[in-house]
Amino acid sequence: MALTGRIRSGLPFFRYLLRSEATLSRRSIADRSFPSPNLAGSEGLRCFATKTKETEANIKIPLSLFGGTGNYASALFLAAAKANQLDKVESEILDVVEASKRSPLFSSFIKDLSIPRETRVKAVSEIFSEAGFTDVCKNFLIVLAENGRLKYLERIAQRFVDLTMAHRGEVKVIVTSVIPLPEQEEKELKQTLQDILGAGKTVKLEQKIDPRILGGLVIEFDQKVFDMSIKTRAKQMEEFLRQPLHFG
Incomplete structure (x- = not known):
């Protein structure tokens, strides 16, 4: 089933959170203290890096990417390569981008920073566990949710594809x-x-x-x-x- 369909049918909890007036009416204090777009040393990326257990010794990033989206794309490439799941993660991240284009509800969710961090994280974890995503992709999306960077997902995905294409x-x-x-x-x-x-x-x-x-x-x-x-x-x-x- 396409990801858009899985989002539509899988989680009443997700819809409830987005429609909750209380949720949409307040901005968490944490949202106002996100790191700057240059995220190479951010806590979120360091936490994401610890979710894969193999070393990076034999893995090289095929292109040098700069800026926040480049840092995130490079981190995802390293994690997917270490897990030997580059093709699978590429397919999943593009599915998420496509779902955001087709589903106004999902698009609103990833762009709305008035949703508190803990709400975003819980919703993302629920959605992509339900959808059967790899741990690499799911954990990466959780990091984006934690750091308020889901709205940059399409650009990050584009730069990740640049890396996978160069790798191939x-x-x-x-x-x-x-x-x-x-x-x-x-x-x-x-x-x-x-x-x-x-x-x-x-x-x-x-x-x-x-x-x-x-x-x-x-x-x-x-x-x-x-x-x-x-x-x-x-x-x-x-x-x-x-x-x-x-x-x-």
Whole structure:
């Protein structure tokens, strides 16, 4: 059953907490004393790290991420890797993000810091135990609830996926065009990109449609942008034509 369905059917307790006027009307003192967004040394992350028992000696984070969301994503990667559950945890964390998009109730819950910390923690523990999540993912979500960082879940999940893709040697390539690429053109483009990236890398192509580029392609990967759109070419031509002429 999809996580959204499990949330909807599994916990009347959760709905009761969110609908309670008393719960929604007060903000806990702890909520106002959360650590700053740079959370590398926070108590929450240290507690989360202790929930996995193996050492980190042979585990390396494939990308250097910075900021609070990067710290959380890196901590989750280490815990999932040590538990040999990277794929499972990735699937679970993306399920939670999807549930937050589909369920207004759940979305409201993760964004509302007026809900006291102990209420958030209890609800998260109940929900994801009921949903059968791994201890790694469940404990991580509890840490986010404790620190009032559930509202950053989508961004943390995106950065976690960046890490898992890098770990698998996958490179996400976003191709923007006016219409979907024909199958043969997509295949040829993917092969060209594969040749550029070289052995040991796997191209993961994502197509986006944007009529505003007028035609051509915009290709993005590895923080590089190759803009071959008609819109950009037309702008470049316009700038060229506006330059003053110099006669010898």
